[in-house]
Every structure is written in C-alpha cells, then in structure tokens.
Amino acid sequence: MREEKIIEILHETLHAEHGSALEMLATSKNATKSSHVNGYFHHAKDEYNHSKTFQSLLAKRANRLPPDIARSYRFSSIGLLKKGYVSKKGFLIETMKLKDFIAYVYTNELLAKDSFSKILKLLEINSGDYIKVSDIMTDELRHHGMAKEYFLRYYPTLQPWQLKCYKLREIIKNKTRIIYYKNIKFLDKVFNPIYIFLSFFAALLLNHLNVKYFHRTNANLMNISSRSMF
C-alpha cells in the first residue's frame, strides 16, 4: 500500500516537474532580453533534469507492479494537459501578467521545496533516491532565491509583507485546488449514477440514429457541402 502511494506521488511529481520545464522553456522563448532568456533557459534545464530523475525513480519502482496497475502510471507529456499541469488555456507566461508570473515562480519554488520534504519522508534515509530528491530540493531553493532577487530588482518598491501575501495567496490557491479536485471526485461519485442513467436513455435514442446518412459510397467527396458539420 505504502509502495503504491509512493509511486502515485512520484507519478504526480514527474508531471509537475515536466510541466514546470515546459512553462520555463516557454517563458525563456517569450522573454525579450537575452539575460532573461538565459535565466529561464537554465531554470527549464534544471526542471527537465528533475523530470528525468523522477522518471527513473518511477520506473525503478513501477516495474515491480503487476502490468495492469503499472500501465496506469505510464508517462506521456499529453497527460500534462489532461491532469491540468499545463493549462489548456496556455502557458502561464501567455495568460498571466509578468509581475504575477514572477511572484508565482517565487512562491511556488518555495512550496515545491516543502512538498519535496514530504516526499523525502517516504523514502529510505540516505538511499540513492533520497539523495537525488535532496539535490532537487537544493535546486528548488536556488530557483526561489533567483526569483526573489529578480522580483525585487524589477519591483523594488515591493515590501516583504507583500511577498508574504503572494505566498499566502498561492498557498490558499493550492489548498483550494486540492479541495476542488476532492469535491469534484466526490460529486462525480454522487452524480455518476445519474449520468449513467441519462446515458442509458441517450443510448436508446442513439440506437435509432440512422448512420446510413453518413455513408458516401459513390459520392463525389468534393461536392459534399462544406458548411455542414455532418
């Protein structure tokens, strides 16, 4: 049970790290100043390396699972969109104001460090995996420091209490996100029988749908109306 929990956490963290790598790469490409491009490039590089580390940690444990369970822990980057680690609306830099984006990085690196310390508690002390995750924590702290420096350089009038507000805001947002997803899962369980019931009636109607209309044998495909969605 404990092993599967670790695997699940590693799987989620792998998504989070890969998502961060893509976010930082997109930010690097969006930046106009060469120094900013470079800064975000190196941040993205670190996140890619973290993602690689989590991929190998996951593989090491998941290859002991029965195939049907292991299959559900496969990683593909398309999962980032499905799981919401990259928003379907776009990357953060495409949807946020720069100031908010920098604040987001600043606070989230610190929060990431906190969640890595929780992961460490699940791992055997001083094992290879433990050391790898500790190294990642050092990186996250460095990123946090860089973001803080960057933030204060470009927004020098900001007071420390304002930074604390940003952090608090992110903590609340993260907690709300967790509550939201838990509620969604709960509501899904509650409403699923209703959905299934409605789907049953929809299926009965669909059974009467005549798909012969969709057949195009002997039709000139170039002459089918292009305004129609059928």
Next chain:
Amino acid sequence: MFIGISGYNHESAVALINNEGILIDYCKEESLSRIKGDKSFPKRALSKIIKKNHIKKDLISHIVFYEKPLTAFLTPLKTASSYLPKSLSFISHQLRNFDNSSISCFTDLAKFAPGLEKKLSYIDHHLAHTLTALPYSRKQKDLCSIVVDGFGDRSTASISYIKDMHDIKELWSSDYPHSLGLFYSSITDFLGFNVNEGEYKVMGLSSFGNSNSKLAKIVFNLIKWDDVKNNIVVNLDYFSYHISISDSFSKELIKLLGEPRNPFKKLQPGDKDFQKFADIARGAQDITNVILSKIFSYAYRITNSNSFLFSGGVALNSAALNTLADLNFTKDIILPPSPGDSGAAIGSALYGFIKSYPTNLSIKKPSLFPTAFSIDDEKDKVKKIINESFSIISENKFESLKLCSELIHKGKVIGTVISNSETGPRALGNRSLICDGMNLKSVNYLNTVIKNRSPFRPTAPAMKRITAEKYYEIKSELYQSYFSMTATCKCRDPKANNFPTTHIDGTARIQIVEDESILGQLLDILHPSGVDILANSSLNLSGDPTCFDLIDGLMFCSISPLEYLLTDLGLIKKLA
C-alpha cells in the same frame, strides 16, 4: 490565402496555402507547445503562421477543418449504443466531454482568432488525407487513393477514385469499429507502449518475432479480411477500444496471450519475455501486411488504376510498403511525408484552394521543409545562452560543414537545427541527429546513449541516390517515398547487411538525399574519406516532440550527452 486545420483527435496542425496553391507554411502545435502529440486546438500554430507570414485576416479566403465534427462525434456513440450495458461509461464520458470534441473548433477559432470562424468549413476526413497526398504525385488524375487509419469521421479505411482534383469519388469504405489502425494501436498498448506514439516500436520489434510461432498465429487471426463482403473484420471479443475510455483490449485478450507487458520493464533482445512480445508484434505486422495487400488488390479491381496514393495513420507503417510494392499490379505508391492526421491540415487547406479555382487542374509539389523558421527571430535572444554555455566554433557555413564532416569521420554525433523544418515525423536533416552510418560505435552511441532508445529499434540511414542503388533494392514503385523516409527496403549488397543501420530482418528505412540539402552537402565533403552513409535520427529525446527552434536545440544539447550542434549561426559546441 487558405488555411487548413487538424486537431482534437491526434496531433493538431495548421497549414497555409497561397493563391497559387503552394504550401508556404505548416506548423504542428506540438512543435510550439513541446507536448508530444498535442491535440488541442492549434492556437499557437495558427497565431505563429498568421504573424510570421504577415497575413491580414481579410486575405484569408477559407479556413478548412479536416473532418466533419458531428459525424465524428456521433459515429462512435452510435456504435457504443449497441454494446449496452458494457459501454455505458464510455457513452457517459463522451457525452460529458462534448465540448472537448472537434465540435468546438468553431468556438475555439472564434476565441483565438475572432472573425475567422465565419470562414470555417468542414470536409470529409478521408478526403483531407487524399488531398494531402495528391500534390506529391506527378500524376494528379486517373489514380486511386487509399486511406487507412484508426478512425476518421465515419470510416476506418476507404478507397476513392480521383478522376481529377474536382472529382474524387469514394468507392468503398470500412465501417467503424472494424479498424486496422485501432487493432494495431491496441496491440501497441498491450505491448506496453503509448498509443499513437509507440506504433513504430511495435514495427521495429516485429522483426525479432517468428511468424510461425503460436502467439504470432493467434494475433494474426484476431483481424481478417472478408473476401466475400470485401471488408475488414476485427474479432471485437478481444478489444474494447469501442466501448471503453481506458482499455483498448479486453480481458479475453489477456486470457489468450497472457499478461500484457509492464511498460516500465526494459525490453532488450535476450531478456525474458522478449521473444513472447516480439512474436505478438510479428503477428500484428504480418496481418497488417496481408490486410493492406487485400485492400490494394480490391482497390485495383474496382478502379483499374495501378497508381496509388496511400495515406492515413497506417501509411506510417513503412515495413508494410515493400509487400505492397511487390503486388504484381502496382506501378506507383505515393505517400505524403506526413500521412497521419497532422499532415491532413495540408489537404484541408488545399480543398479551399481547389474549390476557389475550379479551372485549375494541378497542384505544385510542396517542399519537404515547409515549416518557416528564421534564425533572425532568435539570434539576439540566444546570445547569452551561447556565451555562457556554448562556444561557436565557426560562423562560416562552408567551414562549419567541413568541421562537421571531420567530427563525423572521427565518430562524433552532430545535431542540426537549420532553416525550415520538416512536415512529417521523420527528420530529414534539418532537425536531425547524424553520425557516420557505417560506424557501429557511433550509431549505438546515438541510438542508446544520446536518444536513450531501446536497442531493438533501428536507426535510419541517409545517402545519395548512387549509394542507395549500390547497397539497397530500390523499388521504382516507392521511389518518391525514399526521399521522405516513408518506406523500408531490403539490402542488395551482402555488405549492407552488416551496416549498423540495417535492421535484424535485413531492411533499412533509407533516405535518399538531394544534392543541395544539408545532408547532401555533408556527404559530398565526406565522400573522399569513405563515409557515404549517415545515420539520421530526429533531434528529440524519447517522448518529446522533435526540436523546432534554436532554443529547443540548445536545450536538447544541454540535457543530453550531445556536444555539437550545426545551426544557422554556425557550428556550436557545448562547453564542458
């Protein structure tokens, strides 16, 4: 100007055709989002194409989407409704995700490019594939188009007769859920590879399998061609892609073949279970060859045409093409460089052009490198990255090529990010990893160390035509495909069997390069030193899309053991 859009089911893409019918830009969303197989509405690709080509919205005559959304939405639902109650969860999921289907194309377009949605039209999915393949053929009338894919708005395979580009008549189609593409994807899933991504791996693995083994024969019999009804028939007891969101195969298949592969277990020749999975892959490949041969034979019978356009996701199965070329009636098989769904954006845009110019009877062949990219957009931005972590060895183009050749001769691997990029999934030189194709150590290093690929997957060789003719059985029927690396061929010279780019079954997916291409120029310089073949693989890590711009290339270099990158800025070396 005409824009074609594909998306929502497989990799999304945008193509731009000008008023002369020439493909002037093409971009896959995954190239910009860096999410492999990104199927969301191609907002970045669309925006990039509009900005890069300075297009004003009123200059766009048509935006054409590559399928009929309502047909594509309703057909699987109608099918699933016949499998109640097993399919209830599937139906519920589809209905609840109505707004994530391609029906949203109109609203997404209105959101990301307001005003353009009024110009949106929809075409038959297999017509989009046919039109994508058409410009690559010299002959553009009186030929047959065969499309075989997983599922495209209503059918899974079709045969059409092209009288001319204004008269394309569908003569046969195979109804969903009986699908060769979905059968192959389910076996891909069973073998532990990601669907829509790992099909190449199954193809490579199949060469290690034995057609006479029990497992290969069992898999061979899971799908068949009905000679009486002329149709594909899948034994649906063993598959569940039509009734389940999460499982593509049923428990019956596990009872039949044993446990599926754990995707995290390494698959290496000689390992326990390797032969079992190779035999399963062999069975899937054998029956794919047979069914495609049957479809081609039937197409010949009903159209009397011996020139074929072949497209759809299954056309990416380069290993099957040799069998098709060997059919005694085949004269030509033309494949577009990107026969899958992302390429269908090109056919969709062409539809707009053809409809707007009813007297036009031919379309120009698109470039193999249509995706516009200019280093000028990035030159200043990457200065600091290069100064800090790389060094430019040479800025002169010819000197860079010369230095590259020396490095290749010494056994080094070079990455390339040069000029425009390729349309299809195969790297043809501009976004490639290359090394001496006759040097076993270099090829192994490229394949297993830099790309971290399983050793059973072969690396493709690129060469000049004269070298190809010397070492390989070049088939005139597939000649065009060798330029876009879409077909395999057998070794002719026994020496070639020992090349590290030759697969275990004595075949190679060769690329014939044009003289003026970057690989052509490199081979010219390398020829005196005896290197006539380059190993060529795409510039990406396993699971990532191929690099698109210079920043992607520099990132690849930074996180992999690759040391050298040939770019429009010159030859770049990673600092230790």
